[in-house]
Structure formats: C-alpha cells, structure tokens
Amino acid sequence: MISELLTAFFYSVLSISVLLCYRAGKILNLSFASFLTLGAYLSAFNALLSLPTGALAGYFLHLATRKLNVANSTMFSLGFAIAIEEMLRISFRTQYLLIPMQRVVVLEESILEEHLLSGIISITFLAAFFTFFFSQRLVVLRIIEEDYEISEIYGVRTERIRAVVLTVTSSIVCLLGSFQHSGIVYPTIGWHFLIFAVIVATIANLASKPYPACILFASVVSWLTRLF
C-alpha cells in the first residue's frame, strides 16, 4: 500500500511536469525520459548532482526551443533525449549499471529507501506547487495557460516564465530519476515512466481542473502497474 502510494506521488509529479510544460511552455517535453535516466546514472556518484544538472539541461532546452513552435520544440526535445541517452551509453560502455539499494520497513511494509525519498520529494513538490499555483503570485501562469499571445500583449514575460517552468520541472524530474529506479539502470529506463506520465497528462488535460486530475489518474495508473 505504501509502495503504491509513493509510486502515485511520483507519477503525479511527472505528469504535472509534462502538463505544465505543455500548457505554459508550449512543449511536449519528451526529454523528461532522458532526464530521469540521467538522474539514475548520476545517483551512482551523488544523487544531489542531478538537481543542478537537470536545471542546466532544462534551461538549455528552453534556450534552444524558445523560438520554435510546439511541434518543432517537441521534436527538438526528442532529439535532445536521444542525445543524452547516447552520451550515457557511450560514456559508460555497459548495458546495465548496478547501483546498490537499501530497504527499510515502513508500517510493516518493506520498501526501497530511495523510493521513500522519491515519495518525500514528490509530496514536497506537490504541496509547494498547489500552494503557489492557486495563489495570486502565480496567477500569470494561469493567464499564460489560457492564452499565450494575449498574455504577451498584456506585458507578461512569457519567455522568462517558460524558462523557469522548464528549469524547475527538469531539475525535479532529474532528481526523482535518482531515486525512482530499482538498482538496475540502463539508457532507456526513463521511457517506461514517461509513457505513463504522458498518458495521465493527456487524460488529465481534458478535465476542467487538470492538475488535481493528474494526481487522481496517476493513482489509478500506479495501482494498475502494481496489479499487472
């Protein structure tokens, strides 16, 4: 039960990140798959490295795609994802990387210590996101989501907000990648998670309140993945 709950929180953060980038950043960020992988590889050295690395990668993605439309930005993010995966494949020259993991018992359930950390990070992110997102401080984000062009006319600095969205979500996703694997890391590990996150985000995008819907659908996905 604890394990399903932690997975649900993880998928919630991932799908919210996908949705936020799509709605406020005008990009279906497929690079998240390789950011998760990058985080997983970095955890072999120091998991905390993934936070600045993810931020840098996200900011680079913003710089490279800020003048492109949705389709071309997404295409670029896919190329960037493949480039990171190949860089890891060439650097490590091994099919799998084994990372030692530790187990802890929480409420009589044995879970991986790293998954527990991933859950704590996810809960913190979700709490911060929902606190700020519905406050007046981030009202511009909602305006951008409603209409990107009109928000520019009203003087909203869309490019700056896009940079922040891509940088923050990328660093969080990269950090989660450090903890969400099961000890066996390979270059395509991130795609497995991203598929579910994109499906959840797509369905949630149809709801009137898409971000809370992400949590609901992520819980269903988490339960289903455990079931099968």
Next chain:
Amino acid sequence: MAYKAILIALLLFIPPLFGYFATFVALIAVLFAILTVSWHFMEKEAGWASLGHSIPFGISAYIFALNPSLVILSLLCSLLFLALSLTSRVLFPFATFIISIAFWQISHYFVFDGKGGEEGFSVLVSIPLEIVYTIAALLFVFSFLFVELLSRSNLGLQINATRDDEIASKSIGINPVHLRVFSFAVSTILAMISGILYALTFGHVSPEVFSPFYALFPFIASTLALNKRWACLVSSYVIVALSHALSAMIPEVHYVIYATVLMLFAVVRKNAENL
C-alpha cells in the same frame, strides 16, 4: 528526372555485384526505403506525420513470423492511426510515438506457445538472400511508382486538398474521413511490405522492431532526403551504411544521427522548403 532514375537504378543494381555482405546491407537499406516511402506518402500527401510507423512494420513482422497467412490482419493498424488522428495534426506524431514505445515495452512480455518474450520469434519461411533482395528491389520500384502515380491522380489531388483545408474540401463534397482512412491504409500496406521483408531478411523478429530506431527511421530518412520522395532511397542507404561502417567504434551510431537530425530538424526543413 533522368539522373534520379539512373541513381535509383545504380543503388538497386550495383550492390549484388559486391558479394553477400553488400547485398545484405543494400537489402536493409531498400526495405527501410519502402518504409520511408510509406511514411512520406502519409506525411507529404495526407499531412499526417507519424512517428509510429514501427507499429505496422513490427506487427506485420511479428504476424509473419507466427503465421504468414494472417499477415493481412496487420492492416488493422490503419484503424489505430485513425483513432490517434482524433488527437489533432499537431499532436498526432507524438501520440503515435508514445504508442509505438508502449508497443515496444509490451512486446517484451508477448509470449506464444512458450516462445517470444525478449528473445522474439524465428521466422518459419526461409528464402535465399539474393531472392529476397530481388523481391525487395522490385517492391521498392512498385511502391515508389504507385505512390508517385497516386499522388498525381484525381484521388491524390483530393487527398492534398483535404490536407490543406479540411473544411474547404468538405464544401466541395469531399469526405475527409474516407480519404484519411484510405491514406492510412495505403501507408500501412507499404509499411507491412517492409515489415515482411525485414522478417525474411533476418529470419528472426524480436521486440526491437518496435524500438525508436524503427519508429523514427522514416522521419529521419525523409528529413535527410530534404522531403524528396526519390531521395528516400539515397538517405536510407546513407543511414544504414554509416551505421554499419561506424558500429565498431560507436555501437548505436544511428541514434547519434537521429539525435542530430531531430535537433536540427527545424533548420533542415526550413532550408528544404526554400530549395
């Protein structure tokens, strides 16, 4: 026009003169060229850019390995494309890509009669490589001419009109959904041919047929061909030859090519439009 025909003829006829390995590499390039022509028709003529052509390609290869008489069932993939086209033209490439990745993941768990899984299936039919190459070369010429003639026909013009403006085409009595189904079916049939040739070439089908390598190949080859149909064969040769030549140094060199092309996609396409 003549130099294009000569180049295509040279690329098809010369490799068998250089022995088994050259024929094998050329065969892979030709079957990928058919897949690219199939993708190119759907993208250029119908306006639906798929990043999931590995689905009909892989499914036909799988069904051919299991039971060749049922291979026609892979035509159902066109219905999957039709369902995914409900997302929108902008999201269609990414919806197809995500579904193709899902097929890739799921195919690892596909077991039939105690076989399959990560190992995949052996193909029951075995044909000498030279004969498969001859069939592939003929099928490439057939696919190319068929798509070329179709795109110049009245039906092709209707498909183009629907691509440019669905509402306007409706107003002159064209049913865009019928044309979409037709375009998807034509593209799927050509991808099926490519999948069957793949199964015959390697004699073995594994979950790799759904991998991003096959999903993205037509897009990359078409971009490298500057969106020119006749040049798809040339770009397929370039990617396959480079992959084989550099695989000793960088085993997954094709993905490096992919990453480069995808990241430079916007610039390449913009320049291609100006040519």
